[in-house]
Amino acid sequence: MFNALEVLASGMAAARMRVNTLASNIANAETTKTPEGGPYRRRDVVQVAKDIPGSFSSALDRMTMKKPSIAAVTVDQSEPRKVFQPGHPDADPQGFVAYPNINVVTTMADLMSASRLYQANVTAIETARSMQNEAGRILTQA
Amino acid sequence: MKLLDNIFDRTVSGLSKSMDLTWRRNQAISSNIANAETPQYRAVEVTFGKELERAFGSGREVVSQTDSQHLDVGQNQTSRTVPDQSGATKPDGNNVDIDLQMGRLTQNSGDYMNAARLIRRQIGLIRNAIREGR
Numbered sequence: 001m002f003n004a005l006e007v008l009a010s011g012m013a014a015a016r017m018r019v020n021t022l023a024s025n026i027a028n029a030e031t032t033k034t035p036e037g038g039p040y041r042r043r044d045v046v047q048v049a050k051d052i053p054g055s056f057s058s059a060l061d062r063m064t065m066k067k068p069s070i071a072a073v074t075v076d077q078s079e080p081r082k083v084f085q086p087g088h089p090d091a092d093p094q095g096f097v098a099y100p101n102i103n104v105v106t107t108m109a110d111l112m113s114a115s116r117l118y119q120a121n122v123t124a125i126e127t128a129r130s131m132q133n134e135a136g137r138i139l140t141q142a
Numbered sequence: 143m144k145l146l147d148n149i150f151d152r153t154v155s156g157l158s159k160s161m162d163l164t165w166r167r168n169q170a171i172s173s174n175i176a177n178a179e180t181p182q183y184r185a186v187e188v189t190f191g192k193e194l195e196r197a198f199g200s201g202r203e204v205v206s207q208t209d210s211q212h213l214d215v216g217q218n219q220t221s222r223t224v225p226d227q228s229g230a231t232k233p234d235g236n237n238v239d240i241d242l243q244m245g246r247l248t249q250n251s252g253d254y255m256n257a258a259r260l261i262r263r264q265i266g267l268i269r270n271a272i273r274e275g276r
Binding site: 003004007008010011014015018047048049060061063064065066067068113114117120121123124127128130131134135137138141 | 161165166168169170171172173175176177178179180181182183186188223240244247248251254255258259261262265
């Protein structure tokens with residue numbers, strides 16, 4: 001019981017992290033100046049599947065379930081997109097302004113998919129709960 | 143389960159075995175849903191072996207394999223966690239088909255809850271008998 005919920009809760013946490021990162025990318029798609037200098041750089045999450053912890057779990061549990069987890073958030077190191085905008089406060093001497101390498105349309109699509117994934121995890125938690133409720137009724141309402 | 147079997151024949155122990163297995167399957171489906179976007183994650187599924195047949199059967203007709211060279215008659219197969227090959231592998235190496243998993247989630251939880259309801263009904267019958275139908 002706890003393992004399934006733990007795995008699904010990790011799924012929710014990972015999906016939420018993904019949503020936050022994608023939202024930050026969309027919000028900063030046109031940000032040309034950051035405290036670190038230069039334009040905003042795209043963030044990507046690195047998600048891995050971990051074995052569930054040994055205490056409270058059987059070998060069969062560990063074979064059946066893996067726990068998603070965000071291992072790292074990477075910062076895009078690619079060359080920024082250069083747009084010719086002479087007179088822009090952040091323009092270089094040649095008149096080019098560096099913009100983040102972010103495609104708002106694909107990021108938006110990823111965002112929608114991540115939020116659907118979050119909902120899928122919530123649905124699975126609700127399902128596990130109704131299963132447990134039904135099992136509990138054997139005791140209380142037989 | 144001996145005592146239960148005497149009271150309920152084998153129905154209740156069969157149904158509780160069925161709940162065990164569907165719960166195990168629910169764990170596999172949950173893991174697949176949680177990892178639907180994890181690169182390199184491979185989906186798993188739980189295949190049902192012959193435990194259910196054994197749990198519901200009278201036990202008399204069970205054929206046992208007396209020699210390892212005999213054909214496997216299937217009575218000793220147990221439920222296992224196996225790779226789920228039903229989804230296509232995406233470029234990131236993940237092969238979870240989330241729509242399929244959501245469908246299975248509903249189907250499987252329905253099976254579990256129906257088994258639980260049937261157990262409840264069986265116990266209700268016994269209770270009814272104890273109360274002499276009143």
